[in-house]
Amino acid sequence: MDQSDVEYTRRQKSENYLYLKPKTILRTGFRIYKNHFKDYYLIAFKACLWLLIPIYGFAKYLSLNGLISYLVFYEVIEEPDTIKEAHRFIESRIWKFFSAAILVIFAIQIILLIIKGILLPVLIVISGFIYSLFSQFNLDNVSQFFLQNKIFNDFLIAIHSFKYFLKTFIYLFVYIFAIGHLLIFDVLLAVTENMTAFESLKYSKELTQRHLSPILLVTLLETLVIIPGIYLVDSSLSFITFPLLNNTEKHPLLVFLIFAIYIIISFIFLAFLNSYCLAIKAVTTHELIKISNNFKIK
Template identity: 30%
Template sequence: MSKSSNTTQSLGTLSIGNVVSAGLRIYRDHFKLYYTQALISYFWLFVPVYGWAKFSAIQGLIARLAFHEVIERPETIHEARQQVQPRMWNFLVAGFLVFLIVFASVIIGAIIFGLFALILGLIFASAFQDNQIILGIVGFIFGIIAFFIFMFGYIWIFSRLSIVELPIAIESQSDASFAINRSWKLTKGSVLRLQLIFFVAFLVTLPLSLIINFASLLIPSDSPIYLIFNLVISILVGALVIPFWQTIKAVVYYDLRSRKEGLGLEIKDSLSDD
């Protein structure tokens, strides 16, 4: 039986705290394996295109391994790689499409806000042209409101596309468009909950980020080893953090499918039959 056989306590839906704690336990129990794979993936980034696809596939590999720990059907690294490797380019294409969706959304949002700000600016400028203080206050308030609306939109899109690699790594249909649609469907109505989960997970990684930032301040920015130090630290820390996030997303994916599709009950019945 897997070390993480008690990760989900009982197969079913999980609370926000249980999602993060389950992810932490899986990551802790398989730290050496996940960290090694993540470290290897970072070196692939230095190889254009093919290496980027390998990087994406290894992230999917880690997520698949973690998911199978959640459902108490662990796979070996060899078994998981056999399933993930043929889908390598799908991971890269999906990542590129997600980037285009987010980028296009940001551009469209910026244009809409820009036009809206221009119209309001002209209206308020004519209404308060003799009172610059009121005009400044109105402009400041509008800027704050616009910022929060913009951030909400960005976070909403990010949440809806946060588990795109999981369907590719786990489900039988694995093309990029299917994965994006699948992520969009599973996360519908769960944006706030996902953000709370990701926020708690972010708090877990925050001390590490603060330590690294403090360490980088110890080396003068004009030092010849500054760039090398930052590169090495970025790789080592990235290899620490990414498996944690992939594990969290694997638990989130399981939880969303349990809530919307009864995955936990299906697994319970299957385990009972076994």
């Protein structure tokens, strides 16, 4: 084998390595999650309880999620840390998690505003064209004309359907962008030293920009796993609370009981869902860092 063949083989191996493997990520994440289920679940449940407190509770929720990510990440690299030590490290950056989350929300809103700002003039032009098209009939009430004519009524329904489809597409596009590029910012904050909230978003985008498809595939497979659980919880809530709803007029206090049942069952399931998804996300982050080969962690 000559030198060019050697270089080609090395390049081929390198290119093969540059791709995430969803099957490996899901298998590794589930294995770690199963081995430490009790610890991760209890942390996730505590995080859910903190959501009952505004602002500071949300910050605590994010930091406890970061704690799970931290523990999973260091399990993957076979340098496990104790919950106590990990909590001390994570607690010192609680407001960084909060700031980063606010930046993500702000970024998503800015993207939505930009897209709407681009599309709004187009929709105005289309609406003006349609109005001018039918104004030639010299109708005093164009809306009434639509209602009295089936063809035009169907056309109006089609226009509204298109607007709904366009709105759905915009939100889906922004959701995919957020999932694909800003997915791992909280894990990076948890496992790296001296990183700011803004830097976590920046590096998250850098690490994920070449791996959008496998990241979305992992997210899709992850979602398919939890859908049966969502259906089960929804059915359970309906089964438990439906008989009580019929008696709320006679017993007003039942409203508070129903609300408490909803909160408790929702938090029980959310803790399970959160801890599982965070384990998968931490493994995904580890794989992305390993692929980049130039990212410094704690």
